[in-house]
Amino acid sequence: MRLSVNIDHIATLRNARNEFDPDPVEAALIAEKSGAAGIVCHLREDRRHIRDLDLERLRQAVTTKLDLEMAMTQEMQEIALKTKPELVTLVPEKREELTTEGGFDITRHYKTLAEFIKPLNDASIAVSIFIEPEQKSIDLAKKAGADIVELHTGIYSLKKTDDEREKELEKIRHAALFANTLGLSVVAGHGLNYRNAASFSRIMQIEEVSIGHAIIARAAFTGLEAAVKEMLQLLRREA
Numbered sequence: 001m002r003l004s005v006n007i008d009h010i011a012t013l014r015n016a017r018n019e020f021d022p023d024p025v026e027a028a029l030i031a032e033k034s035g036a037a038g039i040v041c042h043l044r045e046d047r048r049h050i051r052d053l054d055l056e057r058l059r060q061a062v063t064t065k066l067d068l069e070m071a072m073t074q075e076m077q078e079i080a081l082k083t084k085p086e087l088v089t090l091v092p093e094k095r096e097e098l099t100t101e102g103g104f105d106i107t108r109h110y111k112t113l114a115e116f117i118k119p120l121n122d123a124s125i126a127v128s129i130f131i132e133p134e135q136k137s138i139d140l141a142k143k144a145g146a147d148i149v150e151l152h153t154g155i156y157s158l159k160k161t162d163d164e165r166e167k168e169l170e171k172i173r174h175a176a177l178f179a180n181t182l183g184l185s186v187v188a189g190h191g192l193n194y195r196n197a198a199s200f201s202r203i204m205q206i207e208e209v210s211i212g213h214a215i216i217a218r219a220a221f222t223g224l225e226a227a228v229k230e231m232l233q234l235l236r237r238e239a
């Protein structure tokens with residue numbers, strides 16, 4: 001199973017001193033060299049971690065796949081069209097949140113979604129939507145022209161008991177199957193870590209996971225190369 005590594009929190013650490021280290025671009029290159037299939041960054045409207053210059057430098061440096069997570073705003077659309085990442089992932093965004101708290105509200109934005117996606121597709125940028133693992137949202141993502149859905153795993157990751165986790169995993173499994181039958185590629189992400197990520201490698205319709213915080217946190221102790229390789233080992237699908 002493929003792994004994309006989100007390097008936002010390298011920038012969080014860099015910004016703590018407002019100087020240059022650690023450098024998100026250096027992190028991206030180490031993650032790629034260690035086997036990551038892509039690099040994810042979330043350019044938040046408040047620029048709390050990744051900044052515009054980081055994105056420009058990442059675009060120059062990343063050779064696998066650059067996945068720009070962004071809110072559905074005109075400012076972000078313009079930045080995406082200028083930067084040309086391989087992939088844009090539309091995510092909900094709230095200023096006061098510590099991290100993304102749920103899937104994109106596709107019902108609310110549906111009327112303008114297709115119109116927002118089209119110029120991105122015309123510029124050869126694939127579009128993914130980060131949504132709850134629900135049929136209705138998947139169906140609307142397909143109708144609006146998305147290529148990929150990223151199923152929100154944050155609720156799963158916060159469950160406390162095996163029973164609760166199994167129930168949520170089943171929901172994600174069904175959603176992945178459904179998305180697959182519509183011809184969408186399926187990614188899973190948010191809150192995945194060294195304890196829970198392997199469960200997703202057993203859902204064959206999920207092609208990739210997108211993981212940030214857990215890998216960067218582990219890297220503080222082991223180094224980024226070891227942290228990425230350890231995660232890839234957990235995600236291995238036996239042939």
Ligand SMILES: CC(=O)[C@@H](O)[C@H](O)COP(=O)(O)O
Pocket residue numbers: 006008009042044069091098099100130189190191212
């Ligand atoms: C969409 C998602 O689950 C994460 O990529 C999240 O948006 C990352 O953003 P933060 O790093 O600001 O939590």
Ligand SMILES: NCC(=O)COP(=O)(O)O
Pocket residue numbers: 006040150189190191192210211212213214
């Ligand atoms: N798309 C999910 C992502 O990029 C990372 O989320 P997290 O692992 O930092 O929770």
